[in-house]
Amino acid sequence: MVKQISSTSLQLTYPLYCCDFADPDHLVVAGGGGPGRNGVGNKITLLDTSDATQLTEVAELELSSEEDNVMSLVVVGPQKDNSDTTTVLAGVNSSPADVGKGRNKHLRTLTISQPGKSAKTGGVKISEFARDALFVHKDKDTYQRILRLSPAHEGLTNSPRLGAAATGLSKQPQIVLFDVPSTNSSPRWKTRGRLEPSVEAMDLDVIQTGPDTYQLAYCDDHEVFTVEVSKAEVSEPRCVYSIEPDQGESVKASFKSLRYLTTGFLITVVNNPQSRGVALHGLRLPKTEDENARLAIRAKLPSSVSKATSLAVRNLSPVASPSDKQGEAQFVIAVAGNDSSISLYTLEHKSAFDSDILADLAPFQVIKSAHPSSITNLSISTFAPPKGSKKSSPELCVKLASVSVGCSTVVHNIPIKHVEGSASAKPGVLAKASRYVVALKSKGESPILSITLASLVLLIVLLVGQIVVEAKGLSEPILGAKQFLPASWTVPIRKVPRVEEPVIQQKTIENLLSDINARQSQPIVIKHEDLGAVGLDGLPALHVDVHDEEAHGPATSWENLEKKDQDLWKQRLKKSGHWMEEMGESIFKGVLFGEIGGAIGNIVGEAL
Known part of the structure; x- marks a missing residue:
């Protein structure tokens, strides 16, 4: 029987911005409509994913409608001194009134009690445990855009993990490093250090390199930096890789996401300039201060994907502790595109003669139109190898979760199979250990x-x-x-002068919300073109770009628009199919809007 990827979905009542697996059978999703009276709540929901045919709501926590929606989230996992409680960290801005007074307790600690019980017993509950502030600057537009933890290791017990949080829309960007203890009896968290990069991080990740040493990697639009973290100190960021323009090009590609594969390799998602496609780049990290990172492997996403919106990675054969050497292993990589597709790849990690290489970065499936609207986040479940005779069970899988601004959650089940190891006959070459790989054939390029x-x-x-x-x-x-x-x-060709027909220059806006949700490190502006250029709906065409006041003129944030202008913009975006009521207004967070009054306002108002 040919193995296939099955899926199940669930429609919730609020737009979703983040998700993470508590365990292979439970998924935490979160989001909301933000502060205001739009009727869209801010919530965190626990879903049961154990049934491959349906998703079930287990528990839900409704947050204050006066505060912001959840924009980042990670599951810490069960506490060592209380296995019935799972800890979750989330990024939720305080109310606009508190933020305006310089009080923004944006890091929320939540607990899920007895997450393994059925919802019918009433035994599962999500509760807020604490709220704190990591960022020291009081910029009212700042929010906690990125939150990441170093992976847990099966071979380490009662060992703290390192967390990292980064700002969004801050005039003074920050990255804060903090310890996340493994027991409830320890303090909630302890700051390791703060970084103040000149440009906001586009993405970041953390990995443990020793008993109490870690490495942070983060990228801005064009550069990758690493930071060494120990008990004694946090090093200065070091630029290890820079994107250069392709030959004959003046504009650089830009990083969208990055994740650690091992302590020696990163996988990055790169958006090509002018929406000309997306690529995966595997980087070999330097081993000494005199080296820089090098491109180890790369692959292009399908041409239908002009931009990427999210990345998730899972090692199917993780090491038990950071001191263990990573042998042969396969990684599952998922990339969400602005066309609501998910591109799935496998990547091989191989070891020979004390050297590690990446090989066979190849697609095995493209899930088209995975959601009816823009995908905001991806997560792949952990994989615990079964014991005994069950290790070759046909039901083995890892689960891929995706969420969208259209309130939808989808879980895909990716089949896994066991591969027996073999002894090495060559000196210096490691014997192949038993491992797990995707049970679908990859389509390598010849x-x-x-x-x-x-x-x-x-x-x-x-x-x-x-x-x-x-x-x-x-x-x-x-x-x-x-x-x-x-x-x-x-007959010899006679040259005839060419007469060009006048063409109305109009920049087509594709997947407008995808551009907004990309959350670039610079403010995005939405404005109308000159009255001579019209969209398919007969109204002045929309234009989306990184804001440049000299080029685009003055622009105003959503929160500072007058009510009548907000109503006009909502009607305009609804008419063009870019916005729906159930998305709430928080999707406009950090987006600037050009003028809609005067002549354009009259045209829009009359047309609507």
Whole structure:
């Protein structure tokens, strides 16, 4: 029987911005409509994913409607001194009134009690345990955009993990490092250090490198930095990799996401300039201060994906402790695109002669139209190898969760199979250990096919070119093509001046919400084009770009728009299919809006 990826979905009542697995059978999702009276709540929901045919709500916590929606979330996991309680950390801004007074307790600690029980027993409850502030600057527009923890290790007990949180929309960007203890009897968290990069982090990740040492990696639009963290100190950020423009290009590609594969490798998502596609880049991290990171492997996403919105990675054979050497392993990689697709890849990690390499970064499936609207976050469940005879069970899988601004949650079940190990017959080459891999065939690209196609195309171009020059008498008759061609082909070409038709220049806006949800490190502006350019709905065309006041003119944040202008913008975006009532207004957080009053306001108002 051919294994396939099955899926199940659930529609909730609020837009979703983040998700994380508490365990392979339980998923935490969160989001909301933000502060205000839009009727869309701010919530955190626990879902049961154990049934491959349906998702079930187990418990839900409704947060204050006066505060912001949940924008980042990670599951810490069960506490060592209380296995019935799971801790969750979330980023939730305080109310606008408190933020305006310089009080923003944005880091929330929540607990899920007895997450393994059925919802019908009433035994599962989500509660707020504490709220704190990590960021020291009092910028009222700042929110906790990124939250990440170092992975837990099965071989380490009662060991704290390192967390990292980064600001969004801050005039003084920050990255805060903090300890997350493994027991309830310890303090909730303890700050390790604060970084103040000149540009906000686009993404970051943390990995444990020793008993009490860690490494932080973060990227801005064009550079990757690493930071060494020990009990004694936190090093200064070091730029280890920079994106350079392609030959003949003046604009650089930009990083969207990054994740650690091992202590020696990162996987990054790169958006090409001018929405010309997306690529995965595997980077080999430097081992000494004198080295820089190097590109180890790369692959292109399908051409239908012009931008990426989220990344998730899972090692199917993780090491038990950071001191263990990573042997042969396969990684599952998922990338969400702005066309609401999810591209799935496998990547092999191999070891030989004390060297590690990445190989076979290959797609195994593209899930098209996974959601009806923009995908905001992805998460892949952990994988605990079964014991005994069950290790080859056909039900083995890892689960891929995705959420969207359209309130939808989808869980895909990716089948896994066991691969027996083998002894090594070569000196210096590690024996292959038993491991788990995706039970679907990857579609690796053949270099022979690419070379053959390129050669054929070149040959055809040369033949056609020679035929044309012979037909016009511009070359000696090498092929003798002229005698076989009609007379009309052999008449010399008369040059006629070309008259170009005037074309209305209009920048088509595709997946507007996807651009907004990309949450670039610079403010995004939405404005109307000149009255001469119209969209498909007959109204002045919309234009989305990184804001440049000199080029775009003045713009105002959503919160500072007058009520009548907010209503006009909502009607305009609803008319063009970019916004729905159930999304709430928090989706406009950090977005600037151009003028809609005057002549444009009248046109929009009359048309609507």
